[in-house]
Amino acid sequence: FFFSSRRRHTRYWRDWSSDVCSSDLRALGSAGEGGNEVLGERRAAALREWLLGQQYRAVHPYTGAAPGGWAWTNLPGGVPDADDTSGALLALRELGTIDPRTREAAALGVGWLLGLQNRDGGMPTFCRGWGALPFDRSTPEITAHAMRAWKAWLPDLPQEMAAQARRAMARAERYLAGAQREDGAWLPLWFGNERAPQQENPVHGTAMVLMAMGEKADSDATTPATARGVRFLMKVQNPDGGWGGDRGVESTVEETSLALSALAGVGEASGAVDRGSAWLVAQIDADRHRCATPIGLYFARLWYFERLYPLVFATEALGRLVRRWTR
Helix, strand or coil: CHHHHHHHCEEEECCCHHHHHHHHHHHHHCCCCCCEEEECCCHCCCCCCHHHHHHCCCCCCCCCCCCCCCCCCCCCCCCCHHHHHHHHHHHHHCCCCHHHHHHHHHHHHHHHHHHHHHCCCCCCCCCCCCCHHHHHHCHHHHHHHHHHHHHHHHHHCHHHHHHHHHHHHHHHHHHHHHHCCCCCCCCCCEECCCCHHCCCCHHHHHHHHHHHHHHCCCCCCCCCCHHHHHHHHHHHCCCCCCCCCCCCCCCCCCHHHHHHHHHHCCCHHHHHHHHHHHHHHHHCCCCCHHCCCCCCCEHEEECCCCCHHHHHHHHHHHHHHHHHHHC
């Protein structure tokens, strides 16, 4: 990872193996290929075992977090958090066989997320009611991620827990409706853009929420809130067809891919999707999809980029687009 303070970059290493592994498998699943189909049953089984082995099965000694969550790394120092727990749950869903052990781990993880939900319906990063720190407050991108994880496992949950998850999703949706800006955007806590106003990244936050709302169970995905979010993304698309973190910010593979994933199934956005997909395919043809952008925002305003983000996000976006074009 490379962290920067404004224009000065320093090298800093963190092992985010759980986070990256989960993101890769989610992208394969969203692309229409289950993890076991792409990797082969043997590798899929090995990855499933690895992810199951990273789940915390005891109270965490640092935060007092209950058993059931996943951290961003398998190394000492990892702390269970809502974002990586959601990612691990979605990854396990894509790894083929749902055996009793996987189902039990998923139920434990879903229960952990349910216990973390804040009173306002949103999801914090680490602990519910832990204090007044920024990562204890509800944040739209993590709330959206948890909604996707709950929805993915509804068919395999015990009846009472499935009912709890549905109620939690309804509360989360109400939180997201209240957290939306007047212009239709949602702001993420953990992502930004150094070139955007206030270094925020409304494109990332809005895309994450729209993807969750589009996958929402038992409901029409079109609501006044999602319609405003769609209009926001269409409004801030750059003339070249891509997206940056906000209006007028240089287009990147990461942000363009996220916007396309959010808009792929939206009929009114077909023109924007066609222009955006042309831009993205051109970047891949020119081998520019391997150039990562520092859009991650860590503690104390430290910026980072992850080499796999453009690959993972582009894979997910192109998979969603292929399904749209096939239909």
